[in-house]
Amino acid sequence: MSNRKLWISALRALHRNFRSTSRFSIGIYPKLESSGVFSFSYEVGKPPGYGSCRDRFAEICSFSSKNFCSESADGGVSRCWNCSAVSTSKLFLSCESCKSVQPVDTSVDYFQIFGLDKKYEIKGDSLEKKYKDWQKKLHPDLVHSKSEKEKEYAAEQSARVIDAYRTLINPLSRAIYMLRLESVHVDEETTVSDPELLAEIMEIREAVEEADDPQSLNKIQCQMQDKLESWSKSFGDAFKNRKFEEAITSTQRMTYYERVKEEIMKKL
Structure with a gap:
């Protein structure tokens, strides 16, 4: 052609x-x-x-x-830029034939990178194992003998895998990412107008400021973790039933509790 x-x-x-x-x-x-x-x-x-x-x-x-060979005109199939082998799967971080690292394909979402179903509940151990497997193949230090082009691809892919892992391992960032995949925008800086929540947050922050020993701070930290897990479950249920407004509310609650945890960590 x-x-x-x-x-x-x-x-x-x-x-x-x-x-x-x-x-x-x-x-x-x-x-x-x-x-x-x-x-x-x-x-x-x-x-x-x-x-x-x-x-x-x-x-x-x-x-x-020059780089276009990773996307062929043969019905949209993906081909390796190095050996022209056709990819047998949508995920194409490295060539199955010659093992060359491929250019980043932004149409592959974070769940696909780790071979996970697009579900909110994921197992951290499984995610971490797959993350380490990919890093072994993509880390720039492991492709130092490759061409400059492949080194660049490896650096870009490695950065993307790291970002994918950090996004999915955290319940809050995972929730926001899943909403964005559904084209639902989440403004993390939106101020919640719920008087009950605002009063609760003010009370918690006062308790954090007044706490003067690690034991008190750890107790509040545990309380925040319990609240995070509760609202995380609420998000999972709302998302599964495609009740996106409820899902957004859950992420807003989670954001507040996450910020309290960060304040506690600064004092510990």
Whole structure:
């Protein structure tokens, strides 16, 4: 296939993928330069409250025809940039054939990276084991003898795996991430207007300020952990039943209790 057709196919595939996974509208305008290389411009429509769609789209599209072999035009299948082997699965962090580390595929979500079902309840031990397995394959120190291109891919993939692990291992960040996968925006800085909750938080913070020994602080810490677990369960139930407003309320409660725990840790 010619470079011209290859790039057009790539742009169309990216446009379809991005449009199907977000609420943003995108116009793509490819142009064939005199050098024979395609350039393009695009216009992005973005609703208030969302992060920069333009930046995200630019990141997805910042690749050259030289690196394009990881996305073939053969029905959208993924091919290794090094040996052109076809991937047998959606997850394509490293080639099954030549073991080369592949470029980051942002369409693979954090649950897919670790081979987990997209469920709120996950086992920490299982997640940690899979995280360590991936780090063994992707850590830059372990690919020092590889090409500069593969070193760069390994560094990017390793950073993504670390971010995925840190997001999923924490109940609060996992909850917020799962809502975002459903295109439900969560503003972590929203002030809760529930008088009962505000009174409770003020009382807890006063207790933290007045506590002058580790035993008292640890007691409050345990209380916060119990509240976190209770609201974590509430989130899981609400999310499972797609009651997203209730799920958001649960994350707001969890955020307050998490912040109290952080204040306690500073005093211990």
